[in-house]
Amino acid sequence: MNIQNSFEIENEVFYYYDLEKVFSLYESLRELPLCLKILLEENLRKANNDEEIEYIIDLFLNRKNLKINFYPSRIVMQNFSGISSLVDLASMRDIVARYEGDVNKVNPTVMIDIILDDSLCENIETKEKYKFIKWAKSKFENVRVIPPGSQLCHQINLEYLSTIIHLEQKNGKNYLFPETIVGTNKDTISISSLGVLACKIEGVKSESTIFGFPLSFNLPKVLGIEIKGKVNKTVTSSDLISNLINSLKEYTLFEKIVEFYGEGVCELTLEDRLTISNVVYEYGAKSSFFPIDNRTLQYYDNTMDNSDFSKLVKIYLEKQSLFSKSDVLSYDETIEINLDLIEASIYESKKSDDKISINELKNFPLQNSGINLNDGDIVLSIISSNSNPYSLIHVGLIAKKAYELGIRANESIKKLLFTTSPLERVYLEKLDLLKYLEKLGFNIVENDYNFNDFNKNIEEDIKSNNLNVVSLYCADERYEENIPSFIKSNYYMSASLIIVYTLAKTIKCNILDDCIDIVENKEIKLDDIWPSNELVVEYLNKLDYSLYKEIYKNIFQGNKYWQELEVQDTPTYTWDKDSTYIQASNFFNNEYIEKIEIKNAGSLVILGNNISTDKISPSEQIALYSVASNYLEEIGVKSYDYNSFKSREGNSEIMLRSIFDSANLKNEMVSKEGGYTKDFEEDEIVSIYELSKRFKQRNRPLVIFAGKEYGIGESRDWAVKGMKPLGVKAIVAKSFDKVYREDLIAFGVLPLEFLEDEDFEVLNLRGDEVIDIVLDENIEVNALANLTITSNRAVIETKLKVRLDTNEEIKYYKNSGILSYLLKTMLS
Template sequence: MPSLDSLNCRRSLTVNDVTYDYFSLPEAARQLGDISRLPTSLKVLLENLLRWEDGVTVHPGDFEALAAWLGTRSSDREIQYRPARVLMQDFTGVPGVVDLAAMRDAVARAGADPQKINPLSPVDLVIDHSVMVDRFGSPAAFQQNVDIEMQRNGERYEFLRWGQQAFDNFRVVPPGTGICHQVNLEYLGQVVWTRDEQGATLAYPDTLVGTDSHTTMINGLGVLGWGVGGIEAEAAMLGQPVSMLIPEVVGFRLAGRLNEGVTATDLVLTVTQMLRAHGVVGKFVEFYGPGLDNLQLADRATIANMAPEYGATCGFFPVDRITLDYLRLTGRDEQRIALVEAYSKAQGMWHDHDSPEPLFSASLELDLASVRPSLAGPKRPQDRVSLGDIGASFDLLLETSGRTAQIDTRFPVAGEDFQLKHGAVVIAAITSCTNTSNPNVLMAAGLLAKKALERGLQRQPWVKSSLAPGSKVVTDYLERAGLTPYLDELGFNLVGYGCTTCIGNSGPLDDSIAEAITDNDLVVSSVLSGNRNFEGRVHPLVKANWLASPPLVVAFALAGTTRIDMDREPLGHDRQGQPVFLRDIWPSSAEIAAAVASIDGEMFRRRYADVFSGDASWQAIPVTEGDTYQWNAASSYVQNPPFFEGIGEPPAPPKNVENARILAVFGDSITTDHISPAGNIKASSPAGLYLQTLGIEPQDFNSYGSRRGNHEVMMRGTFANIRIRNEMLGGEEGGNTLYQPGAEKMPIYDAAMRYQEAGTPLVIIAGKEYGTGSSRDWAAKGTNLLGVKAVIAESFERIHRSNLIGMGVLALQFVDGQTRQTLGLRGDEKISIGGLEDGLTPHQRLRVDIERADGSRGGFEVLSRIDTLNEVEYFKAGGILHFVLRQLLAEA
């Protein structure tokens, strides 16, 4: 849509004899005032508003508010932001496409053209979340896992193949190709996007939202993007702007350079710890300072990837010479590279030593030379532990859990008896886009493996080891550097191109190991190069999970335990019986650099030349045709959800919540993994029992994530995580509750269904940081389908709060220092919420009335976290997709 361009700032830019139109920030500054010290990330937002000015959703007052930000370093102005494109992974993408297909059905039932439901912005869906580590430690593991993946996910993949041909502006990267964020970094991201408009080529910043919280990885390339729920992403696809407040921007100044032996993983764990302590939830973080010159693009991407772990909306790096070097390394078109440089300089978005330092809402500083080798764990990515302290940290974990450190057990592995103890590393996984996008740490892992074998060390036999890169280019450069044989010999054979262990697709442990852990209540460890280590995520039997760099993953596979001080204790002994320490086999920076120097752009061009085609098994999947999907009632993976039933009728106005029951009372840091699991489906859980009624055996359950296209599975999986603790039950683990009145213990799903039959609305009570973690739309969809009308918490993580509102569930926040504890909420109260019928406004205070089990009454106020006027309209319509669909039907 052409801009009104009230500031008359549309100009032309010629690059290598090619002319582009663009909206010039320096020209806009002639009327707005000096914006040279505006953070670069906010300059991207300003350009977006200039380009989309329409007098309805974007007004000149929006530009003025961004320019005025420099005076206050904050703003309460709501703006309507339109990203250039949308990125999806398959776990969140499948339900997104299911919703689009269901919307097409609803439009067709209303007598309108189903083709009205089509992405208006380019959408790329990368299938990366489905492969599991069923097979490992052999040259055949990769092909075996691919074959199992295709067999398990045939219904889902057939559906995506239909979507690929049914929807415009929608591309699918087939399985076995890579992880969405690494594919985005290495290929999809352009830094400067272009499109044809009225006979001209318009150039503008590459921006996106993604249905995975680690979409922020692309920030390392100077591309503004962040994770949203699938609900918001679908709305953005359909032309709705992302409604947001102009954010605070926290500057993070980097100085110096990393010392020898320190990796980007060590750096990001340090940054995560610092920013979590500072508090950046809902804020942008922008990196600046002289230390940027000493960070390769892959190092920046590692830091940007983990923005969700430090709680920020994004972790942005400006464009500079290193950005151009990476674009060239990864085989990007030379004209595009030239355009990126020229455009960034013309817009004042280029970073070099002469650039004025931006002004920020607050700033932190880190001397890179102060970073030390580290891990994070055992439960949260912000809990950094120095390498030498991990043994003591694990012993403290044992002590606080009331376990003795002396339990040993013996069990057969490969025909021999080995001793399994607390702290044993049973999973060592080089996994996740966070680190497998970084050649420095992957080459370091290969070199360490080589040196370890030369000294006679071997992986301990109880360790399940795996290598799951984020793109096929990784395989190429490890092979070219001659390091693949050493990783293979230590059991780090290729198992797949996907997220695997990082998202809980770690696959089964050996039966004897699993039995030993269970029978002896052992606390064992995983060490992975991922970004998440929440309870129950990596593997249900592994309670201590540690994030580490790829070379440290290899080192812990050699040691076989996390009860070790690697600064002082040997990893093992050589053939002469001499101790071998980590420092003895750690590769030098010069060795790593020499290996990395073998990488060239041709590797990337070759691997991405035909990235959307897939292999023969993908191409052989049968595809149904038609504008609407032919739903298969027998499918256990894809079903038509009930969200859009009755969409042709006017929405009912919001009503007060009367005499609701409390479905659960939770503590702090309840993650979206707790709310909507992505890992294993327990046979005795409501979802497991449901699948068994369909004749599906537990070994064929697959995972919750793979079944996100079936609402019957997902609503049963909501709050079913084996590690979730409902305080109504004294904090015991498991997805149970007490049905009231009578305090009858049962699964949360079963209780919710009984409440629904009785017409009883429900609420959830929680502590701080409710909804931390991945941008998981089913955490909100499942909450909605269980009949929950409101979640009352001390604070919310950004994406989940938005998703709740987007599904018509109230997000309410305790105020005035009150909490569930200070109010004495036990879970047997009746809850009523007033003020919803009086006309909703953003951030209003609402009255909550309590009737306790003994008949006494009380009440308190809460803050509505419906934050924007757009969200008010979404909530009144029953949710964001309902709002969009009603608009489209009104235009029909």
């Protein structure tokens, strides 16, 4: 089936894979949610033949719970989350150079954006990693680095890096397709507010994706959330989120995509959508998706100053039925949220589920009075923008209107506005709103602030008269925890409500009906100071390209520390032998596995059920007297500089010593807990790393035995990358975590499963046995291998299920993993 098509704009031709051609043949596919249409397009685009196309169409037609592929056009990595992958890339260049190949061919095939923020301290760790990343930026194609000196990851992703659709040149033609993204940080998901399908990846998956290998997952279920009505006065994005959270509690979101639709979506600003996207991910969804509409394109025009490209985007999306419109789509489940019914959300704690209404607050009990204060008076107001410009502008406009009407805030109230990045201060200054907040007494701060430096007279008045005074906040829990204990009543609410109550000076005020203040005998009410949604959007639109151009003009320049780092101008990296954070990888090999034949093997460990990846590859602080700490001491690193395994994952020597170095690991081969095992030849309890070294010297392979669900938990690359360098050829378990099993194959380790009625306990394994695992015939899907266990007690023969479930997995295993397979391809 040929579904390619083209259209012309201003004498330039653009090619695309036309979904309308598919819909004309299979009308029901037109009702797919937009996020599934995007997945359908890229799977059809990547199909190799008609048979694959038929399989894909059948899968989507019948919404089968089968594997599909996700082909990201870009990968976003924050800080050092991708350092291990870059080290592997650089190490691959070393091997290609050793075989006199062209090292310049070793590059990511998918664009990588590495965003370094300013939260990292300038120390030995950052210096070594920065130098390596700076070299990688200069030598690898398809690597962009945003050096320290910018803002939050998701802001840069939204405002500067995203293109909404991807333009790729192939054989001299311009091809268009939807931009899709994966990232190592949860903030990546916020890009879905721009109508870009995104998901988070971890561990080995990020490494294989760099080389163009797709993510594979079952066709996701889609929860459709219909947004109806219009936003009420006093309702802000935090109220929308509170309502959304209550709605989502009834649903299981794991592995689902949440798609928003309906007439009310246009009521939500891009900033609202961003915040909502992050919340949906926090509740377990694989991703969320907002349709691209005119508001999306307006945001894109404001930030990128490229209206021609916006026109191209809209034409492409409309041709593909991917632009927002009122079509009836078929969702697996639906929720309705009526904006007309949402009221302001006020809670006694951010963690509380019990909502309080504005009317209820008017009934706040008054029992005690002081010299200058009474029960119910507000003494602390803490506002945080939560990276939402809409919220920030809304607050600024309330301050502007109030100040212009002559309202002044009580000096007894400590007033703080926390901004999450310097960019937010720039927003307020450019829009001439910052000065009004400052005139009302708000202290603008960017970092942690000491809440306890209260005016002593106010503090004494509260304590001596046992006053029940009030704090208001909309920041995260760490601010709530720092509120002074003498403030008895604390309320969590939106930033806009906080400033209104602050102006009213007391919580005992029905701000919907009562006057906020009286100025020159004139009552000032909420309607007088509350800005309309249209006014806020008008101000948002003033944040046009000229502002963003100023903010981002030096985005690739970096701060002084970054600029002064000197890196070598060589196509391969010159590894610093003294570096304790960056060292070359050592798990590549040229082995081709024609058949399964693991003989004369020993057991490294025998483990129970539910062994998680953080037991296999810990990320915590490196412990004193551990194998890793002994190595660090040998190379001159003192205990106060050990740092964590997580921080040193760019150094394979340390990470290999981390494998199974978990304090509460229970290895059935020994009685003591921790990273220990037994060398039966020497009748000695040794570290797991030491036993692996001894078996290499004896030229014997190693096998791991385990119970059910081996490798559960978040994906960690060293939990699989560390196996083969330790000499582990296979892992035999009762069952595997599905992601961990796939990751093992990606690094050339054979996953095997006991048959139904067997496990290491039934077979009475102790660890002193000689293990032989052999498959007599060719490696095929669902093959059964022979397991022979020989000891001075008995010889046991049984079968094991080979968990190579697809022909692709067999290919990668035979080539010692994906990266070794790629290397062979390059060298050939």
